[in-house]
Amino acid sequence: MTEWKPVASVANLKARAQLLADIRAFFAARKVMEVETPLLCQFGGTDPYIQPVTADYQGPGFPDGQMFFLQTSPEFAMKRLLAAGAGDIYQITKAFRQGERGSLHNPEFSMIEWYRLGFDHHALMDEVDTLLQQTIGMPKGKRMTYETYFMSTVGVNPFTADDGQLWQVLEQHEVNLSVHPAKLSRDDVLNLISTHLIEPQLGFDAPCFVYDFPASMAALAKIRRGDGQTPDVAERFEVYVCGMELANGFNELSDSVEQAARFESQRQDRVAQGFLDVAPDSRLIAALAQGLPECAGVALGFDRLLMLQLGAHSIDEVVSFTIDRA
Amino acid sequence: MLDGDPCSIIENEFVKPGKGQAFNRVKLRNLKTGRVLEKTFKSGETVDGADVADVEMQYLYADGDRWHFMDQSSFEQHEIPKNIMGEATKWIRENDICMVTLYNGAPLSVVPPSFVELKIVETDPGIRGDTSGGGGKPATLETGAVVRVPLFVQTGEVVRVDTRTGDYMSRAKE
Numbered sequence: 139m140t141e142w143k144p145v146a147s148v149a150n151l152k153a154r155a156q157l158l159a160d161i162r163a164f165f166a167a168r169k170v171m172e173v174e175t176p177l178l179c180q181f182g183g184t185d186p187y188i189q190p191v192t193a194d195y196q197g198p199g200f201p202d203g204q205m206f207f208l209q210t211s212p213e214f215a216m217k218r219l220l221a222a223g224a225g226d227i228y229q230i231t232k233a234f235r236q237g238e239r240g241s242l243h244n245p246e247f248s249m250i251e252w253y254r255l256g257f258d259h260h261a262l263m264d265e266v267d268t269l270l271q272q273t274i275g276m277p278k279g280k281r282m283t284y285e286t287y288f289m290s291t292v293g294v295n296p297f298t299a300d301d302g303q304l305w306q307v308l309e310q311h312e313v314n315l316s317v318h319p320a321k322l323s324r325d326d327v328l329n330l331i332s333t334h335l336i337e338p339q340l341g342f343d344a345p346c347f348v349y350d351f352p353a354s355m356a357a358l359a360k361i362r363r364g365d366g367q368t369p370d371v372a373e374r375f376e377v378y379v380c381g382m383e384l385a386n387g388f389n390e391l392s393d394s395v396e397q398a399a400r401f402e403s404q405r406q407d408r409v410a411q412g413f414l415d416v417a418p419d420s421r422l423i424a425a426l427a428q429g430l431p432e433c434a435g436v437a438l439g440f441d442r443l444l445m446l447q448l449g450a451h452s453i454d455e456v457v458s459f460t461i462d463r464a
Numbered sequence: 465m466l467d468g469d470p471c472s473i474i475e476n477e478f479v480k481p482g483k484g485q486a487f488n489r490v491k492l493r494n495l496k497t498g499r500v501l502e503k504t505f506k507s508g509e510t511v512d513g514a515d516v517a518d519v520e521m522q523y524l525y526a527d528g529d530r531w532h533f534m535d536q537s538s539f540e541q542h543e544i545p546k547n548i549m550g551e552a553t554k555w556i557r558e559n560d561i562c563m564v565t566l567y568n569g570a571p572l573s574v575v576p577p578s579f580v581e582l583k584i585v586e587t588d589p590g591i592r593g594d595t596s597g598g599g600g601k602p603a604t605l606e607t608g609a610v611v612r613v614p615l616f617v618q619t620g621e622v623v624r625v626d627t628r629t630g631d632y633m634s635r636a637k638e
Contacts (some may be wrong), residue, residue, distance in 0.1 A: 237507065238486070240478025316505040329484040334504070357483050376482075386482045400477070407525050435481070 144458045150448060151458060157444050161230060161250060170226040170252060175215030177232060181419035183214070184404040185357065189236035191245065208234035209415075211437060212420040213358065217390070220253055221425035228252035230440060241452040242382060243260060244460050248440040255303055255433045259359075259389040260341060262434040263347045266385055269438075270345055274447040277308035277377065279345035287348045288328075289337045296328055296352060297369040304331065311335050311345045325354050328449050340438045341379040349375035351462075358397070359388035377438070379446055387436030394426035466503070470495045470567050478507070494555055497567060511515030514567065516578045522554050533564060533571075544571045552576045554609040555627045574604050576627045581636040582606050587613065600632075 144151065165172065182190045188210045196203035209215075212231050219227055230250050238245050254262055261279065270276035288296040292307050304327045305319045313334050319327050340346045353361045356372035364370045373389035391397055401418035409415050444456040454460050471492040480486035486507035492502050495516065505511075509608040519541065531544045531553070542564070546553065552562060552574040561623070563575040587603035600612040603623070613626055613632045622636040 185483065187480075187486065223582050238478070238480060240480075243478055243480065312502075314501065314503045315502055316509060316511075330504070331485065333479045333484075333487070334489070355483065383481060433563055462628045 141463055143463075145454045145460050145463060146456055146458055150444075150450070150456055153318070153448055154444055154456060157273065157440075157447060158230065161269075161440075164269055164272060165228050165252070168226075170228050170254070171224065172214065173219055173224065173227045173229050174231070175209075175212045175219070175229065177209050177234075178206040179204060179209050179215070180204070181214065181421065182416040183210045183400045184408060184416050184418055185210075185215070186404055186407040186413060189413060190415075190416070191236050195263060199289045210235055211249070211436070213435070214419050215250060216253060216435070217422060217430055218425040220255075221428050221430050226252075226254050239461060241454075242390065242442065244441070244453050244457060245464070246281045246461065247453070247457075249437050250440050250443075251435065251437045253390070253433050253435040255431050256433040259349060259375050259387055259434050262389075262436055263349065263375055263377075266387065266436060266438065267345065267347070269381070270377075270443075274443060275383055276446075277344045279347050279350065279377070281347045283350045284352065285350070286349055287336060288454050289347075291339070292331060301327070303327065307331055307335070328352070328355075337378055338381040339385065341377075342381070345377055345384070347377055349373075351376075356391075356400075358391050358400075360391050377435075381447075382442055383439075384442050384446070385436055387434060387439035389434045390430065390432075392426060392430040392432065394423050397426055398423050465512040465514045466492060466494075469497070470516050471501075472516075474500065479504075480507070490619055495567065498573075515569075517566050517571070519564050521563055523558060523560050523562055525558055531574075533562070533574075536561065542543070542571055544574060548572065549574050551627075554607055555580050555582075555625070557582070557607060578626065578628055579624055579633065580623050580627055581622050582609070584613070584617065584619050587617065587619050589618065603632075 162172065178193060187213050190207045190210055192207055194203055195206050213228055216227060228250065232246055233249050235245050236245065254265065267279045271278060285297060287294060288294055291441065294307055295305055301324060308319060308330060310316065313330065350371040351374045353370040353372050356374060359372045359374035362371050362373055371402060374418055375387045376383060376387040398418065405416065405418060441453050441456050445453065448456065450456055473490060473493050474493055475491040477489040479489050479501050488505045488507050489502065491500060491502050504623065520536045522536060524532040524534055526532065527560060529546045531549050533542045533544060548571055556562060557578040560577060565572045582605040584603045585606050588601050600614050601614040603617065604610050611630060611632050613623060617623060617635060622638045624633040626633055
């Protein structure tokens with residue numbers, strides 16, 4: 139019977155404690171305030187590709203019991219703090235995602251999320267780069283647009299290539315799918331090319347910052363309209379290190395009307411795909427209507443950051459107890 | 465079951481961008497052909513399970529192209545054709561225990577014991593005084609298999625062989 143034992147070594151757990159302290163020191167030096175927001179939430183995210191874990195609560199205020207969502211990201215609550223005038227904020231928190239388990243995933247994981255007022259996504263990329271250099275000794279990162287990210291590796295333009303050309307990339311590289319790519323969305327196909335063919339080769343000499351995504355992948359980022367020659371792009375960035383997705387950031391959408399429309403469209407997508415219907419967070423919409431300061435925000439996987447520092451190949455090496463031992 | 469053939473899963477990697485559809489990148493071995501292939505499934509997709517079982521069987525005898533085995537637990541006898549026997553024929557003697565994979569009750573593949581001890585029926589005489597055997601020499605075993613053995617090993621001796629690699633391990637202790 140060894141199932142009582144932690145999956146990570148005690149030495150790695152000590153490194154984890156030190157890295158938490160280093161991250162907190164990094165933000166303290168920059169006068170970014172640490173906050174905590176609820177893990178049990180009345181509203182969930184509408185992203186059709188992120189499934190929540192739910193929990194039932196009954197008590198004062200909820201006499202008949204109510205289903206709560208374990209947060210999939212602290213983003214909505216932190217934006218309500220920003221609208222209330224909290225200023226620059228960060229937190230290191232647990233997030234929960236149904237069904238996500240693998241060498242880079244545990245359904246309960248730790249993320250560092252922070253927001254900087256007056257920053258756009260480029261200024262925030264600078265700060266993420268500095269954090270990686272100062273806390274885990276990474277070399278200075280490289281930048282490229284999402285367009286270059288595709289053009290320089292698989293040789294197709296993700297904005298202008300037709301669907302057939304994208305399918306051909308998968309076929310040429312012998313990505314053998316269980317369904318015909320016509321049954322997937324264009325974004326799914328772009329993601330497959332990215333996760334199967336590009337990401338695994340990326341960020342080994344230095345962190346790779348990829349920015350200006352297709353507008354269809356905007357999520358909660360601002361969209362910058364093209365001029366006819368150039369396409370609309372989402373002011374979003376991703377950071378890849380050693381073949382792994384490490385962080386995702388946005389120049390944050392502050393328009394409450396557009397945000398409400400995106401939530402509604404995602405909600406319909408969720409229902410069409412047979413996932414749990416999640417009501418859009420009306421409190422976030424109300425906060426945005428009140429006024430979100432211009433800001434950029436980013437979520438960075440803390441467990442993965444520690445994996446990079448220790449040269450670990452699995453999340454199991456850096457957390458005390460994974461779901462199977464929880 | 466994949467495209468009508470039973471497969472075993474060698475590796476199953478969960479692939480999911482923070483914002484995007486989850487996939488599983490699965491490495492499979494086709495149990496009929498032995499070929500390894502990679503396939504990407506949408507997470508949550510299902511395929512039919514194959515009725516495949518590994519059973520220990522004792523090799524009884526061969527007549528022409530058919531090899532006869534007995535299931536060690538049910539005592540049921542199976543005839544296995546040469547094409548399914550594959551490499552196993554090179555290594556086994558009567559009464560040896562093999563691992564036979566059954567698919568819908570019919571033999572699909574045969575794996576011999578990892579280590580076998582077999583007598584050398586023919587090899588060149590070694591050079592006197594050579595005890596280490598730098599390059600070695602070929603030796604034909606009683607089952608017909610040919611392995612490289614050190615120069616000091618002689619005809620009539622029994623040697624231990626790793627059937628997975630076909631490598632000589634040591635002289636067997638009689």
